[in-house]
Amino acid sequence: MIGGHDSVIVQTAVRLLLPWIRIFGLYVLFHGHSSPGGGFQGGVIFAASYIVLGLALGRRELERCAPERATLQWAAVGALVFFGVGVAALVGGGALLDYGSLPLPVPEGPALRAFGVLLIEIGVFLAVAASLTLIFVRLAKVAEEESA
């Protein structure tokens, strides 16, 4: 099954579907501020697009789109974005993760704090999307090797 679905209809439909899943993931990320959702849920949806890709088009295609080493490094980058925002606030003179003192050209107060939250949500998004994709790819690969 992870070898790819043999129906052309399924394969084409999935190829058409993927961008929309990803756009929805990004929408959930950026709209999390004022409605349910956020980086975590958006990241999960984004990862789901890769999972669907793997299930329909096969693991090889999935590994072409999301090479394992790069995926792990994206996860690290995501966590580092969050971490970096926290430390930047510390360097900017506030406490760790005090977005109010981020050295950014945004007016102080809630606007700056909201901007900080948006930045860390992007970090969460990257980390979650990449981590869950990596876990799926690894499990699928080993489970498949076993049956071979």
Add this chain to the structure above:
Amino acid sequence: MSAVLLALCLAIALLLAVAALAAGNLLSAVIVLGAYSLVLSLLWAAMGAVDVAFTEATVGAGISTVLLLVALLHTSARRVAPVPVARWLGVAAAALLAAVLFWAAPDLPRFGDPASAPNRHVSPRYLEAGLAETGAPNIVTGVLGDYRGYDTLIETVVIFTAALGCWMLLSRRPG
């Protein structure tokens, strides 16, 4: 909150949990577990916890089910013995835990009471000043990203650690 919806979801969730544990086939157990997660997310939506419901729907019913299925995909040993091995030990532990919790239950705050301690202490500030202080209309995002952003940073580290762990455990080395 609708009491009927709550009661319905609770009953179905309990049933599905029993079914998932009683299923004699791992594949059906996993599918039923996915349905259980979906009902829970409905329950949490009914309780007004939309963010939790959203996450449970995508993670519990979605990703978790897929991961469990992938782990089962290439195994032939899907049938499990319906009668568990250490039944009496399990019954004793479950009975003890349930007895202790039911004993303490009368001292829990009334469900849905706006004057209970969790609803009166700490959380009012988030609701009353959250928008002005963090700029986030979704107060859950405000708490998650700002007031308790440190938790969320570590939460991101949790998922990264899991990815790194899978990366280490499922590498090409023999074993």
Add this chain to the structure above:
Amino acid sequence: MSLDLSVLAGEAVYLVAFGLLALGIFALIAHGNLMKKVIGLTIFQTAVILFFVATSAKWQATLPIVPEAGAAGPAAGYMNPLPHALMLTAIVVMVATLGVALALLVRLHRRYGSFEEDDLLDRVE
């Protein structure tokens, strides 16, 4: 909705959460199949989440999303957002644990060909 039913359904939330905890720990201890143990663990963890979410509920309250315009109004009008935020983290922890548990299970199965604890113990020796 009559008050009686709401009280009944409300208290039932706690009781069902405790029942799910008991179910989960039973499976965790009693089942010899490691996959079933994982399922039991999942049910146990979701029951804890259910308990936390239950502490956040308020009758006659709405979602913790404050309209952009105007003042927020009294806190009693919105659900308590703190347990929601905490439980998002708990769900992440759940899926992270599941990922690592499955990675171990898949490797165990690749090497010893079983999910049954007894078989594994025999084959490991």
Add this chain to the structure above:
Amino acid sequence: MIRHHLPALLVVVPLGTGLALPLLATLSSRLAWPATVAAGAVTAALAVAGVFQVLAGGPVHYAVGGWPPPWGIELVLDPLSAFVAAVVAAVSTCSLAYAGGLDDPALRGRLGGGPALCLLLLAAMMGIVVTGDLFNLFVFLEVAALATYALIGAGGGRALLASFRYVILGSLGASFYLLGVGLLYALTGTLNMADLAARLPAAEASRLVPVAVGLIVMGLGIKMGVAPLHGWLPDAYTYAPPAVVALLAPVATKVAAYALARILFSVLGVSFVLDASVLGGALAWLGAGSILVGGIMALRQDDLRRLLAYSSVSQMGYIVLGIGLATANSLAGAYLHILNHALMKGCLFFVAGAAALRLGGTALADLRRMHRLMPVTTACLVVAALSMVGIPPAGGFFSKWYLLLGAVESGHWVFAGVILAGGLLAVVYMFRVLEHVCLEPRAADDHGGGHARVGRKDASPAVLLPLVVLAVGIVAAGIFNASIVNGLLRLAASVGVG
């Protein structure tokens, strides 16, 4: 600036390095271990600076994100947390240096995944120690647990099953802890420890309090590995890669013990533990049982690592017993034992790892003639064994002495007897190890290319250096025990009194 941000930096330094390692390893995989050790050393230096800062200027409170507690998360560096942070960071740095020197194949390559997980584990332990928030503690507990599962499982084979058992038990323990926190939250509406301590007295009659405390003790008890909740520990310590056990065994269980002491004394208070409940007595009996069960099981083992694992169960019992007795002396003893046991168990597991590498196994029979083949390693083994048995000036004597004082002055003669009996058991099982180490191999074992021909083959300097540092530390902790106890631990033990 560093002074002001110290509590946060204790987490930030190892965490940032751990997250950056998979990227750094692309440049050069050889940089991974040196970077790890450097991050550990910086953390240790900061933690030691923290001890002096606390001694000079009192506890440091740090509001993460600038939000005052209880709305935000608070970090607290007081005498107890500063002490444990320094112990954990310093001993972990030795462990990381040892792991790097050992270059365990189970942790090699793979984008620096092994060292990165070790650093995340260190960051999580520091996070547990400095946090002042119950839920935040849970999240860090899970980071530590996930890193531990992966590191143990990296051993492959039997380690996989050992790790899976720990996944199940460890997650159950964490869920118990979280449920206990949930009950306390339902009762008081707060997660901040100091705020909870202020609000609990008004609600102390509630049935939720004993149930919550029971759940938290159970949950952390599993993480500590005290008997009868130690089911995961012996296999995990026996089959995990040696470099991993060197990090886990000295500090990981101590951090859970610290968390227990923190919650019992900072949140509930000494009077609650001793008077208002059966808690103190129950904990003391749990500890006493653990001392005896672990010691007796250790006697029956034929493998050094397994023996040491059971000995850990026994030694954790001392810490729990000290916490349960809750007198000034017993607490000072328990906290001092966190230091001493970290040093000596680290030293012993370093020896076991080096022996596994050089002598091909850690069965007691494999250790024959170790004193000839690995003289430096054996010398360190002897020092650690003396500490374990409780012979001054090795540090182990003094922590047990304070525990004994605590038991006697509160009139608990049974527990005094258990402490002595535990020491006696340690004498027997440690001398059994030493006996094998100093034995000449039987002629029958020596057929062709045995040890005799090889001559000295002590571990490499990179492995020996952290080992010798810990051995020196054991003696130093013994010599300076009075100043550690009087200067720092008396203050730490006074947390929650009155």
